Amino acid sequence: MKNSTTPLKNTDRATLLARPLSILAGTSVKNRLFKSAMSEQLADRNHAPTEELVHLYRTWSEGGTGLLVTGNVMVDRTALGEPRNVVLDTESDLSLFRRWAEAGRQNGTQIWMQLNHPGKQTPNFLSTEPVAPSAIPLANGLEKTFNCPRELTEKEIVIIIKKFAWAAAKAKKFGFTGIQIHAAHGYLINQFLSPHHNRRNDQWGGTLENRLRFLREVYSAIREAVGEDFPVGVKLNSADFQKGGFSEEESMQVLKALQDEGINLIEISGGNYENPSMVGANVKESTIKREAYFLDYAEKARARLKIPVVVTGGFRSAAAMEAALASNAVDMIGLARPLAVDPRLSHKLLSDGSHKITLKKLTTGIPSLDFMAMLDVTWYEQQLARIGKGKPTKPNMSAWASVLKTLASVGLLSFQRRRA
Incomplete structure (x- = not known):
């Protein structure tokens, strides 16, 4: 089997998506299709997994990814990014976690649990006093719905690191086959990495080495908890695309440092709530042609790395996915929203090299309403909810129907800004 460091020949193009990939000794993925994390909002009111979540992942595992x-x-249940996040902490109801993992392992599929802490990216109706590396509020109008955070003490930082490790150990015990650390999109780990959001003058701030310390310690604690033979990956920003934020040059240094530490896989993304590049904001024409949002960065990163690299965002056709793999810029193709519309998309991509999916542009025609109703998130959440209930998706569901459904089902709390 060729691994991620072996160049792929152009003559292999027709079957690149179907080729297995070695993650570490004894662990391989059956093909190159990678379902990236999405906002699901399918936990119960106590933040435990539900039958809908179990069914959703069984459907995806049977769909070929x-x-x-x-x-x-x-x-930590006191730090939520969204109202119906799943939480895995010492107060969790653990009864359905094992069934969730089992559902995701069907059909020879790998299922990794993504672990996260939102830091200050928790809406004010969920937290009156969020925490962050520094007491720097979110900007660009977000200060209306996100409170200014309190700076974490060093003792609290250490406690959070232990929470990541505890959750990772439980995930392994329940049957999840890997862990992904969410260090992107402006959440807590990304806040520590950013010189804009992290203005500490202790060992957790200042130089890149210090700002990287929190992520390093989280990874180290997780690795100790799960062992050397268990896959641990990270989702990292290529850049924050924000003045004074985490830069591409710094991101490249962090990638190399994480590889040296022993991380097994890197998923590349970018942006944060203030500049949501991860959902296609301000996409260049050249990017649209290649489909993937962060492929240029991935090509630079690939030259420095030996571990598998994943790019998520923008891919829509088997042809573009094959081209990205053939160029050796990436080792796996990240898919998110397309799998919310068609949970069997992976099977179609693998069986038909000309297959592609088109996602409709979502708008009510009133930009302020689209923004307030988080249309680019809630429309897809509603598709996931249908899959979870055993119903077919509605790719042609109108933006107005989505907005009305959001208002009816969640009420005013739904009109707080959320991102994937």
């Missing part, structure tokens, strides 16, 4: 990454699982 090689590796499924869960929606972010929070390590």
Whole structure:
């Protein structure tokens, strides 16, 4: 079997998506299709997994995808990014976690749990006093719905690190086959990495080495908890695309440092709530042609790395996916929203090299309403909810129907800004 460091020949193009990939000794993924984390909002009111979540992942595992990454699982129920996040902490109801993992392992599929802490990216109706590396509020109008955070004490930082490790150990015990650390999209780990959001003058801030310390310690604690033979990956920003934020140059240094530490896989993304590049904001024409949002960065990163690299965002056709794999810029193709519309998409891509999916542009025609109703998130959450209930998706569901459904089912709390 060729691994991620072996160049792929152009003559292999027709079958690149179907080729297995070695993650570490004894662990391989059956193909190159990677389901990236999405906002699911399918936990119960106590933040435990539900039957809908179990059914959703069973459907995806039967749909042909090689590796499924869960929606972010929070390590602390007092720090939520969204109202119905799953939480895995000492107060969790653990009864359905094992069945969730089992559902995701069907059909020879890998299922990795994504672990996260939102830091200050928790809406004010969920937390009156969020925490962060520094007491720096979110900007660009977000200060209306996100409170200014309190700076974490060093003791609290150490406690959070232990929470990540505890959750990872439980995930392994329940049958999840890997862990992904969410260090992107402006959540707590990304906040520590960013010189804009992290203005500490102790060992957790200042130089890149210090700002990287929190992520390093989280990874080290997780690795100790799960052992050397268990896959641990990370989702990292290529950049924050924000003045004074985490830069591409710094991101490249972090990638190399994480590989040296022993991380097994890197998923590349970018942006945060203030600049949501991960959902296609401000996409260049050249990017649209290649489909993937972060492929240029991945090509640079690939030259420095020996571990598998995944790019998520923008891929829509088997042809573009094959081209990205053939160029050796990436080792796996990350898919998110397309799998919310068609949970069997991976099977179609693997069996038909000309297959592609088109996602409709979502708008009510009133941009302020689209923004307020989080249309680019809630429309897809509603598709996931249908799959979870055993119903077919509605690719042609109108934006207005989605907005009305959001208002009816969740009420005013739904009109708080959320991102994947």
